[in-house]
Amino acid sequence: MKNAYTPTQEQDSLPGKLGARFLTAILPALTPGLASVGRRLPRPFVSAHFVVALEGARHMHWLVPPPQLDGRSFTIRIEDLGLCVSFTCRQGRFRPLWNPVPTTDLDISARLADFASLARGTTDADTLFFQRRLKIAGDIDLGLIVKNWLDAMERPAWLTHTGQGFGG
Amino acid sequence: MQPSSRTIELVAPAGSLAALKIALQAGADAVYLGLQNATNARNFSGLNFSEAHLRSGVELAHHMGRKVLFAINTFPQAGRVAEWRAAVDVAHSLEADAVIIADPGLLAYARDRYPDMRLHLSVQSSATHADAIEFMREQFGIRRAVLPRVLTLAEIEKLIRQTSVEIEVFGFGSLCVMAEGRCLLSSYATGESPNSHGVCSPAHAVRWHDQDGHLEARLNDILIDRYAPGEPAAYPTLCKGRFAAGIDRSTDADMADHALEEPTSLNALSLLPRLLGMGVSALKIEGRQRSPAYVGQVTATLRAALDSAQADPARFAARPEWQFSLSRHAEGSQVTQGAFERPWK
Numbered sequence: 001m002k003n004a005y006t007p008t009q010e011q012d013s014l015p016g017k018l019g020a021r022f023l024t025a026i027l028p029a030l031t032p033g034l035a036s037v038g039r040r041l042p043r044p045f046v047s048a049h050f051v052v053a054l055e056g057a058r059h060m061h062w063l064v065p066p067p068q069l070d071g072r073s074f075t076i077r078i079e080d081l082g083l084c085v086s087f088t089c090r091q092g093r094f095r096p097l098w099n100p101v102p103t104t105d106l107d108i109s110a111r112l113a114d115f116a117s118l119a120r121g122t123t124d125a126d127t128l129f130f131q132r133r134l135k136i137a138g139d140i141d142l143g144l145i146v147k148n149w150l151d152a153m154e155r156p157a158w159l160t161h162t163g164q165g166f167g168g
Numbered sequence: 169m170q171p172s173s174r175t176i177e178l179v180a181p182a183g184s185l186a187a188l189k190i191a192l193q194a195g196a197d198a199v200y201l202g203l204q205n206a207t208n209a210r211n212f213s214g215l216n217f218s219e220a221h222l223r224s225g226v227e228l229a230h231h232m233g234r235k236v237l238f239a240i241n242t243f244p245q246a247g248r249v250a251e252w253r254a255a256v257d258v259a260h261s262l263e264a265d266a267v268i269i270a271d272p273g274l275l276a277y278a279r280d281r282y283p284d285m286r287l288h289l290s291v292q293s294s295a296t297h298a299d300a301i302e303f304m305r306e307q308f309g310i311r312r313a314v315l316p317r318v319l320t321l322a323e324i325e326k327l328i329r330q331t332s333v334e335i336e337v338f339g340f341g342s343l344c345v346m347a348e349g350r351c352l353l354s355s356y357a358t359g360e361s362p363n364s365h366g367v368c369s370p371a372h373a374v375r376w377h378d379q380d381g382h383l384e385a386r387l388n389d390i391l392i393d394r395y396a397p398g399e400p401a402a403y404p405t406l407c408k409g410r411f412a413a414g415i416d417r418s419t420d421a422d423m424a425d426h427a428l429e430e431p432t433s434l435n436a437l438s439l440l441p442r443l444l445g446m447g448v449s450a451l452k453i454e455g456r457q458r459s460p461a462y463v464g465q466v467t468a469t470l471r472a473a474l475d476s477a478q479a480d481p482a483r484f485a486a487r488p489e490w491q492f493s494l495s496r497h498a499e500g501s502q503v504t505q506g507a508f509e510r511p512w513k
């Protein structure tokens with residue numbers, strides 16, 4: 001029987017190879033160091049770099065935000081690194097929040113490994129939530145839109161087949 | 169080794185095209201899914217299928233020799249019946265293999281309009297005995313009934329002997345307080361319930377607040393639970409909340425406890441040979457709201473277990489790795505065989 005389903009094929013592309021290498025080798029090695037400096041980095045600085053990554057993914061068509069995200073603000077906290085990023089989505093593009101408001105529309109926290117396994121699509125968000133490893137506050141309807149958008153996304157092959165290096 | 173002459177169809181949930189693909193890859197015989205509106209009982213923001221995705225999903229399933237069951241399992245609201253009828257029309261035009269319906273008026277519409285369409289009676293219609301199921305067969309020609317999770321194995325076995333309608337039971341997933349099709353609990357807090365709006369505890373009414381590791385769940389500002397640090401959380405439904413349910417006599421303080429039901433997941437893994445033996449036609453996995461990762465892992469586990477049970481029912485044993493894989497995804501800190509095993513009944 002022919003199986004018509006194959007993951008998207010960016011595995012051999014240069015960004016795919018770099019992404020896989022970053023996830024499997026570089027990021028785990030950097031994690032302890034990042035944790036010690038993470039807490040001291042100013043939030044706008046971290047947010048700007050994070051948004052560059054989001055925009056890169058958007059340009060590669062891996063991450064195309066749905067219209068419901070427009071005008072909404074988000075905070076992501078990577079607990080074990082002490083990192084916190086705030087950004088918004090405007091006209092389909094991600095933008096850092098230079099002057100973060102105290103509360104954004106949606107606030108999501110987890111450890112790096114759990115965020116990574118969610119990004120790879122190997123863990124169920126509700127399972128992490130039941131186990132108290134994923135925290136969500138703010139507009140839960142927006143949270144569901146984000147969760148279901150990420151769930152419905154076809155991952156590039158390099159992301160689903162690699163990145164097992166840091167316990168996700 | 170004595171293979172079973174019977175088989176059970178494994179029915180997996182799909183809240184997105186990605187979940188449908190993973191379910192089929194993992195070995196589901198059929199997937200069930202619904203539209204992005206109140207016509208199905210998992211009407212969550214961003215979940216479910218556009219018509220374009222439905223078309224690709226049905227094509228893929230048929231290409232692989234599998235089935236798509238189309239859930240239109242809420243109750244049409246007064247003045248808006250056309251939306252529910254339109255969903256039946258879509259299911260027919262996309263060549264879904266069956267529609268899962270709870271409402272008798274909608275069953276009548278489907279039967280009259282599309283006499284060849286295969287009709288499954290939804291769990292939401294709460295048909296728990298042979299008379300009710302036979303009545304629905306005589307009136308609407310239903311071919312399968314999904315049983316509410318209130319019956320023991322002995323009751324299911326007796327029921328199967330009394331009807332020609334195929335019987336589908338739940339094999340894994342979160343549990344309700346077992347008032348399927350009749351639950352109005354969430355409407356007391358939010359004005360919306362699964363049967364009217366397709367969603368229990370609508371997300372716009374849910375708020376989570378984490379303070380020093382204590383997690384509060386509120387539904388339309390009503391505090392329904394407070395979890396201690398590290399304590400497993402559950403879906404924010406009224407039925408699973410903890411309320412002042414008595415007085416601790418030693419301290420005279422209110423005792424917060426589960427007034428209706430403790431969050432629990434059904435797991436019928438070890439009962440597969442008995443379900444097979446009594447002639448159950450299909451085994452359903454709950455969870456269209458869950459991620460493709462859940463769908464893939466739970467479907468693959470139950471596929472392996474079903475294949476093993478069918479190959480040699482007498483020597484079937486639920487493997488620890490299967491149990492581990494399922495319990496990882498369970499809501500609440502315990503799994504149960506639910507009403508299937510009730511020695512006192």
Ligand code: SF4
Binds near residue numbers: 347407
């Ligand atoms: S309130 Fe509980 S029992 Fe009622 S529909 Fe929701 S989950 Fe099921």
